[in-house]
Amino acid sequence: MKRQVPLMLVFTLALVMIVQYFVPNDFSLDTNEFLLKWIIIIGIFAMALGIWSLIRVSYEKIRRRVPGWQYPIATLLGLAAMIVFGFDYGRHFYTQEGLENYMFIHLFQYIIIPIQATMFSLLAFYIASAAYRAFRARSVLATVLLLAALIVMLRFNPYLGTFGVYLEKTTSWLLNVPNLAAKRAIIIGLGLGAVATALKVMLGIERAYLGRD
Amino acid sequence: MNNSRIWSIVIFAAAVLIFGLSWIIIGSQAGHNLTDAFLVTVAAFLTLSILSFLYKDNPYYKFAEHLFVGVSAAYWMSVGFWSTFVGNLLPRISPSLCTYFGVPYKGFDIFFFIPLILGVFLLMRLSSKMGWLSRWSLAFIVGTTAGLNLIRYLRSDFISQVSNTFVPLVTDWRGIGPFFSDFSLSITGQFAMSLSNWVIFVGVFCGLIYFFFSKEHKGAFGYASRMGIWVLMITFGASFGYTVMGRVSLLVGRLTFLFHDWLGLVK
Amino acid sequence: MKFKIMILGCLLLALALPALAQDSVKTVEASAIPAISPPAPATNVTAMDSPNDNGHSLTLRWTLSADDGAGQKTVLGYKFLRSFFPDSGFVLREGMAPSGSSEYVDMGGRKPDDRDFMPNDTDYYYIVRAITADSNVYSDSPVIGPVKAVGQLYNVGRTLVLVFVLCFAAITIFFIRRARKGAKLFVRRLAGIEAVDEAIGRATEMGKPILYVLGLGTAADIATIASFTILGRVAKKVAEYQTGLIVPCYDAIVMTVAQETVRTAYLDAGRPDAYNDDMVYYVTSNQFAYVAAVNGTMLRQLPATNIYMGTFYAESLLLAETGALAGSVQISGTDQVAQIPFFVVACDYTLIGEELYAASAYLSREPILLGSLKAQDYGKAAIIVISILGIIASQFRWNWFLELFKAGN
Missing domain, CATH: 2.60.40.10 (Immunoglobulins)
Incomplete structure (x- = not known):
């Protein structure tokens, strides 16, 4: 019961979804719609588990006074503030109205957005240090990679004159021809691998995700 | 007191001074009030705190990081709660809860009890005795999406990629004709096109050979596989180089916020 | 304010339109342009x-x-x-x-x-x-x-996909059955995966933990499912060697599944007491907040090895570079083609594309899983043959053959 029911569920539902793809009628579409909606709803309950995990881990750090235990307080305060503002007890609710709370929007705009954008912009520095790392690479393959990267990076360099024009042409060839070929090979391989994995899941061969007693 | 402690106090004092001043100065400008001046200052403080990570991990980064985690986790929780739980589930199961939350009731639908029950099963994880029930919910999710993904991968990635490989290796070939009259080769046009098609074909072929797992990569097979990894590496290099410029523009965006929106130095 | 004016403007315009239209009809009538005679019907x-x-x-x-x-x-x-x-x-x-x-x-x-x-x-x-x-x-x-409009029971346009599914499923099941009967199957070396064992040993010697990142995929993404299997193997070894394991998660369901996977692995290794749910924890479902937290973990806990397996987006480089700067050995694998270059540059070992899916079979060495690898290889061989046929077909304009492969939508 503990083991068989989940495996049967997996097999049946996967089969339903596959058959559903080939059957275009209303019943089939409704089934698809329902199943996907349900997954999203179950996801909300999982979210509660997630928040619970975050609270517990933070609380444990504070309780055990691990080094840097003060910081999780910021996590818990941010969490609490956002949840309270998100629910907005003062107003009356309508679907997303809790989310229209003044502070909720402001916390989103002045905390989440700037940090998010800054984290993203760090990529500029990281890509530079990654390029530097590639420079030091000693293997032949890494050198091939670096050369291709250099050609593409230098293509707009105005100091290169005519040479730059060649680089630009080479770049567009690189991106349109070998790039296309390699991506195609990878995608075909990925497709086969993904389908094989899905089949293994369906047949209950791959079941690490179900755990064991 | 050791040196690093003194330094951190100095930096903290400087930060308080700079951001305090910024709050007052922005707040006193026309078109601003103290609240939004405070918020802009906070945003600037957090931006700089995150950027400081480039130098090294430090208390400001740690603070911003932890705050960010808490706020964003709750953000997604709230969005999920309102849009899915209140917006989709409640209108189908309970008129009284609908009245409480002020959402229109859409009529009872027994099918919506299934995700509700599976959701509650998932929460059973927290109990050691009934924890196994949560696997039913996981099985539900994994099963449905395994079926969905199996088809999705075949349909979108796979078949279209295969059929796109169907390009003639000699382009614009009208048969050899008497004395090759129909067959012209120009270096820039057909020849370049044919060459590209050859490269694509050989690239895909060798790439696929590289991904063969159950055959030893030796002899001709080994050469093809070696060629395949070369093509892959050239590609990785090219797309790496291609992304660099895009990433730099993100940084410019952030600097614009600091210098324009916060400090007002750049108009 | 501007917005309101625009809306009002649009409303006025909408009110005026019918009047304008009527005016023009009147003028047409008045000027008596020679009328168009009715056309022939369809x-x-x-x-x-x-x-x-x-x-x-x-x-x-x-x-x-x-x-x-x-x-x-x-x-x-x-x-x-x-x-x-x-x-x-x-x-x-x-x-x-x-x-x-x-x-x-x-x-x-x-x-x-x-x-x-x-x-x-x-x-x-x-x-x-x-x-x-x-x-x-x-x-x-x-x-x-x-x-009458009727819903059909079968979509003829999807026959090609059906044929593929059936053929591939048949080959996979065939090889899995053969493997069960004990046929020996060769699998080539995968450097990235061989490095896993080595890396766990190194972590044990250094007394430092291993960081396993499952990426931004949901529990439904096939790459994440493959990653669960790899996590299971890694966790089992970690449990045997008594090394630490840190698994920060981006998605709550992924966290739940990962907890289950790791718990089982510890059970298999005979050390259920060493497992606790806080090894696998939820961070947040915001991409960059997640990166910020994982980066912090990398610099503070200094894991000996970072393993990134699953679906990754722009954060791939942020994570991998931070890990490289912190001096950890890094092993990665993703199904996101656009992110592979960053991993290749910043990690010591990268599983490219399909290798991610092969990794679980490789790690387990279970004949059944190896059997499915064989099926994948036959799939690739079939693709190569079909591509060659397709190239010939397009060269000689066998359109019926090309049409066959266009039908799938």
């Missing part, structure tokens, strides 16, 4: 259920009006009237077909509360109207009908 009209769908749609075909592109050349296009009865109640449908076209799909809503609901299994009658520049001058075809 002929041979047929109506049938649209194929391969859920119904709620009918396809009309006709022979062009004699004045469409020829004759008087007055036909601007075709409009369609629909009724539930053969002799009355015809209502003009919304869409139109431009001149020169001889097919139109009339589609309605699927559910009773959808806009323009078009129920299945109901008799419909149609008239095709050839229209001209003058909205009063047109000619109608005879009434056609009755015709």
Whole structure:
């Protein structure tokens, strides 16, 4: 019961979804719609588990006074503030109205957005240090990679004159021809691998995700 | 007191001074009030705190990081709660809860009890005795999406990629004709096109050979596989180089916020 | 304020439009431009259920009006009237077909509360109207009908996908069965995976933990499922060596599954007591907040090895570079083609594309899993053969062959 029911569920539902793809009628579409909606709803309950995990881990750090235990307080305060503002007890609710709370929007705009954008912009520095790392690479393959990267990076360099024009042409060839070929090979391989994995899941061969007693 | 402690106090004092001043100065400008001046200052403080990570991990980064985690986790929780739980589930199961939350009731639908029950099963994880029930919910999710993904991968990635490989290796070939009259080769046009098609074909072929797992990569097979990894590496290099410029523009965006929106130095 | 003005402006404009239209009609009448004579109607009209769908749609075909592109050349296009009865109640449908076209799909809503609901299994009658520049001058075809919209049981257009699914499933099951019977299967070396064992040993020696990142995928993504299997193997080794394991998660369901996976692995290794749920924890479902937290963990806990397996987006480089700067050994694998270059540059070992899916089989060395690898290889061989055939077909213009592969949608 503990083991068989989940495996049967997996097999049946996967089969339903596959058959559903080939059957275009209303019943089939409704089934698809329902199943996907349900997954999203179950996801909300999982979210509660997630928040619970975050609270517990933070609380444990504070309780055990691990080094840097003060910081999780910021996590818990941010969490609490956002949840309270998100629910907005003062107003009356309508679907997303809790989310229209003044502070909720402001916390989103002045905390989440700037940090998010800054984290993203760090990529500029990281890509530079990654390029530097590639420079030091000693293997032949890494050198091939670096050369291709250099050609593409230098293509707009105005100091290169005519040479730059060649680089630009080479770049567009690189991106349109070998790039296309390699991506195609990878995608075909990925497709086969993904389908094989899905089949293994369906047949209950791959079941690490179900755990064991 | 050791040196690093003194330094951190100095930096903290400087930060308080700079951001305090910024709050007052922005707040006193026309078109601003103290609240939004405070918020802009906070945003600037957090931006700089995150950027400081480039130098090294430090208390400001740690603070911003932890705050960010808490706020964003709750953000997604709230969005999920309102849009899915209140917006989709409640209108189908309970008129009284609908009245409480002020959402229109859409009529009872027994099918919506299934995700509700599976959701509650998932929460059973927290109990050691009934924890196994949560696997039913996981099985539900994994099963449905395994079926969905199996088809999705075949349909979108796979078949279209295969059929796109169907390009003639000699382009614009009208048969050899008497004395090759129909067959012209120009270096820039057909020849370049044919060459590209050859490269694509050989690239895909060798790439696929590289991904063969159950055959030893030796002899001709080994050469093809070696060629395949070369093509892959050239590609990785090219797309790496291609992304660099895009990433730099993100940084410019952030600097614009600091210098324009916060400090007002750049108009 | 600007917005309000714009809305008001639009409202005024909307109010004025009918008046303007009437004015222009009046002027046309007044100036008495020679009237267009009615065009020839569309002929041979047929109506049938649209194929391969859920119904709620009918396809009309006709022979062009004699004045469409020829004759008087007055036909601007075709409009369609629909009724539930053969002799009355015809209502003009919304869409139109431009001149020169001889097919139109009339589609309605699927559910009773959808806009323009078009129920299945109901008799419909149609008239095709050839229209001209003058909205009063047109000619109608005879009434056609009755015709019913029906949902089909099988989508013929997807046969190619079905054939692929069946063939591939058959090959996979065949090899898995063969492997079960004990056939020996060779699997080539995967450097990235061999490094895993080594890395765990190194972590144990250094007394430092291992960080396992499952990426941003949901528990439903195939790459994440493959990653769970790898996590299971890694966790088992970690448990055997008594090393620490840190698994920060981006998705709550992924966290739940990962907890289950790791717990099982510790159980298999005979050390269930060493497992606790806080090894696998949820961080947040915000991409960059997650990165910020994982980066912090890397610099503070200094894991000996970072393993990234699953679906990654822009964060791939942020994570991998931070890990590289912190001096950890890094092993990665992703199904996101665009992120592979960053991993290749910043990690010590990278599983490229399909290698991620092969890794779980490789790590376990279980014959059943290896059997499916063999099936994947046969799949690739089949693709190579089909590609060569396709290339020949396109060279010699065997269009029937090319058409076969275009049908899949």
